[in-house]
Structure formats: C-alpha cells, structure tokens
Amino acid sequence: MTTTKTIRPLVRPRLYLGGELSLGPGKIDLLRKIGECGSISAAARELGVPYKRAWLLIDTLNKGFPSPVLDTAAGGRSGGGARLTPRGAALVAAYDALESRLNEAARKELRVLTQLAKP
Amino acid sequence: MTTTKTIRPLVRPRLYLGGELSLGPGKIDLLRKIGECGSISAAARELGVPYKRAWLLIDTLNKGFPSPVLDTAAGGRSGGGARLTPRGAALVAAYDALESRLNEAARKELRVLTQLAKP
DNA sequence: ACTCGCTATGTCCTTAATGACATAGCGTAA
DNA sequence: TTACGCTATGTCATTAAGGACATAGCGAGT
Numbered sequence: 001m002t003t004t005k006t007i008r009p010l011v012r013p014r015l016y017l018g019g020e021l022s023l024g025p026g027k028i029d030l031l032r033k034i035g036e037c038g039s040i041s042a043a044a045r046e047l048g049v050p051y052k053r054a055w056l057l058i059d060t061l062n063k064g065f066p067s068p069v070l071d072t073a074a075g076g077r078s079g080g081g082a083r084l085t086p087r088g089a090a091l092v093a094a095y096d097a098l099e100s101r102l103n104e105a106a107r108k109e110l111r112v113l114t115q116l117a118k119p
Numbered sequence: 120m121t122t123t124k125t126i127r128p129l130v131r132p133r134l135y136l137g138g139e140l141s142l143g144p145g146k147i148d149l150l151r152k153i154g155e156c157g158s159i160s161a162a163a164r165e166l167g168v169p170y171k172r173a174w175l176l177i178d179t180l181n182k183g184f185p186s187p188v189l190d191t192a193a194g195g196r197s198g199g200g201a202r203l204t205p206r207g208a209a210l211v212a213a214y215d216a217l218e219s220r221l222n223e224a225a226r227k228e229l230r231v232l233t234q235l236a237k238p
Numbered sequence: 239a240c241t242c243g244c245t246a247t248g249t250c251c252t253t254a255a256t257g258a259c260a261t262a263g264c265g266t267a268a
Numbered sequence: 269t270t271a272c273g274c275t276a277t278g279t280c281a282t283t284a285a286g287g288a289c290a291t292a293g294c295g296a297g298t
Contacts (some may be wrong), residue, residue, distance in 0.1 A: 011132050011221070015229075017236040041244060050287060055246070066238055072245060075295030079243025091235055098228035102130070105224030109217035110134075116210055117136040119185060160274060169257060174276070191275060194265030198273025 010110050011102050021064035027057050028095045031069065031088060034058075039081040040072070065091075129229055130221050140183035146176050147214045150188065150207060153177075158200040159191070180210075 014024035033043035034054075044054035062068040069088030073080040084092070103110075133143035152162035153173075163173035181187040188207030192199040203211070222229075 010134060013130050013132055013221075015129060015232060017233060021236060023232070039244065051245090052247085052288090053286075059246095065236060073295090074243095074245040074293070076244080077242080077296045077298095079296095080245060080294075081243095082245080087235060091232075094228060094231045094235060098225050098232065101225050101228055102132075102221050106217055106221055109213060109220055112213045113134060113142070113210075113217065114136060116206060116213060117140060117184060158274065169259095170275090171258090171277085172256075178276095192265085193263070193273095193275040195274080196266045196268095196272085198266095199264075199275060200273095201275080 010114075011106060012099060013102060015098075017064075019064075020060075023061075023091075023095065027061060028092060030054055030057055031061070031084065032092050034070065034082055035084045035089065035092065038083065039079075040070075061088075061091075129233075130225060131218060132221060134217075136183075138183070139179075142180075142210075142214065146180060147211060149173055149176055150180070150203065151211050153189065153201055154203045154208065154211065157202065158198075159189075180207075184210075 012025040014022060016022050030043060030047060030049075033047055034040055037043045037046065040054050040058065041051050044051045047054070058070055062070065065087060067085065067087055069085055069091060070082045071085055072082045131144040133141060135141050149162060149166060149168075152166055153159055156162045156165065159173050159177065160170050163170045166173070177189055181189065184206060186204065186206055188204055188210060189201045190204055191201040
C-alpha cells in the first residue's frame with residue numbers, strides 16, 4: 001500500500017441528535033455534493049446512488065431539523081436545482097470541524113487500537 | 120433492565136480496522152458485559168439479545184483479530200463460561216479511552232451540532 | 239405550445255439482516 | 269451416571285433496507 005496525501009479519516013462519526021434524527025458520513029457527503037453540483041440528481045449521479053435514495057435522505061434531514069437544509073426549485077431552463085440553506089451549510093461545516101477534531105484528538109488511541117488489530 | 124447513571128455519550132464511534140474488521144459500540148458493550156458476567160449467555164440475556172447473535176459477534180472478533188478476545192470453556196459445574204483474554208480486555212480499555220477522549224475533545228463542535236438540531 | 243432537466247412521490251421486487259427455534263457436545267459435582 | 273448450564277452450530281421464517289421503475293408537475297427558454 002502506498003501513502004496517500006489526504007489522510008482518509010479513520011473515524012467518521014454518526015451522531016444521534018435526539019429522536020429519529022441521526023447524522024452520519026453518508027448524509028454529510030451527499031449534502032456537500034449537492035452544494036457543489038447545485039442539484040440533487042447531479043449529486044446522486046456522481047455518488048452512484050439512485051435519485052430516490054438521495055432525495056429520501058435529504059427529506060429526513062429537512063423534516064428532522066427545524067428548517068430545511070436545502071432550497072429546491074423545480075422547473076426552469078435547467079430544470080431547477082437545489083442549494084444549501086444557511087443551516088445546511090452550517091451542518092456540513094460543523095460536521096467537518098467535528099470530524100477533523102476527532103481524528104486529531106484520537107490519534108494516540110487509534111494507534112493503540114490498530115496495533116491490537118495487527119501485531 | 121437496570122438504569123444507568125453514567126451519561127450516554129453522544130459520540131460512540133464505529134471503527135474500521137482494515138478488511139472486514141469493524142468495531143462499534145455493540146461489540147464493545149457485549150464484550151464488557153461478558154467480562155462482568157463471566158459467560159456469553161448471561162451477558163446476552165442481560166443485553167436482551169439472542170445468544171446466537173452474541174456468539175456471532177464474538178466470533179467475528181475472534182476471527183478478525185490475530186488471537187481470540189475470549190477464553191471460553193464448555194462443561195463443568197456451572198456449564199463453563201467465558202473470560203476476556205488480555206487482548207479482549209485491552210480492546211475494551213482502548214475503546215473506552217477513545218470514546219471519552221472523543222467526547223471530551225469535541226464538546227464544542229457537538230454543542231454547535233446539537234444547537235443546529237434544536238433551536 | 240413544446241421541450242428539457244429537474245423536483246417530488248408511488249409501487250414493487252429483491253436481498254441482506256435478524257430473530258426464533260432446535261440440537262449437539264462438554265465436564266464437573268452430586 | 270445423571271443432571272445442569274454453558275459453548276457451539278444449523279435451519280428457517282420474518283422483517284427491514286435498498287434498488288429498480290414509473291410517473292406527475294414545474295417553469296424558463298426556444
């Protein structure tokens with residue numbers, strides 16, 4: 001195995017934010033991709049998931065949070081699209097901060113665990 | 120069912136330790152319980168999971184790690200039992216250390232996220 | 239008016255995950 | 269030598285999750 005430049009985090013937390021609402025790497029990656037692509041369907045294509053599934057994930061977020069994470073529009077020349085709301089963007093940012101914080105903080109403990117796995 | 124005084128951490132990481140081997144809260148809790156109870160079946164009963172399932176989880180750990188996480192014995196007055204091997208105990212300890220480290224380190228970021236969920 | 243690409247939603251089928259139940263084997267103590 | 273409580277393993281049914289398709293509606297541009 002070769003070394004990689006960007007270190008893939010070993011810890012990608014799934015958070016339980018009360019009730020039915022959970023937030024893990026899948027939804028975050030999707031959300032981020034939608035932000036980049038400007039539409040749910042384009043993001044779904046790039047991530048290789050069916051549109052329906054992507055939409056469903058977003059729907060749980062929109063319903064779970066007090067206000068939607070996406071602004072969507074149907075119709076128009078390009079068919080419409082989707083953009084992150086301030087809350088959606090804040091979510092991605094907060095998750096990213098959390099993730100890097102966790103991986104930084106847990107370096108030592110992770111080393112112990114990976115050592116236990118392959119000595 | 121017993122009540123627990125300790126606060127349930129918001130972050131309970133699932134770790135991917137290479138290949139098929141993953142380690143999350145379920146297996147750790149089971150392992151810990153087995154250590155307390157001295158048998159797989161007693162732990163399974165207390166956790167409310169079928170023995171088969173508990174055994175299966177342990178089996179993946181025993182196969183995934185270079186040496187087993189449990190010492191088991193069938194037969195005898197009490198029917199036998201199971202005890203954590205040094206590796207098993209180290210696993211639980213390392214996971215606990217990781218978990219508390221993560222929750223401590225990420226307090227601020229977690230607050231941001233929970234705020235986003237319920238304002 | 240028609241087209242296009244998107245959002246939004248319903249239905250169905252297949253497959254993976256899980257639980258329930260059954261059973262064999264073991265060894266110590268009575 | 270019998271009984272007991274555990275480990276270990278197989279089989280089967282049920283359920284939950286995921287994917288594949290189908291379809292309606294929208295609206296700016298041509």
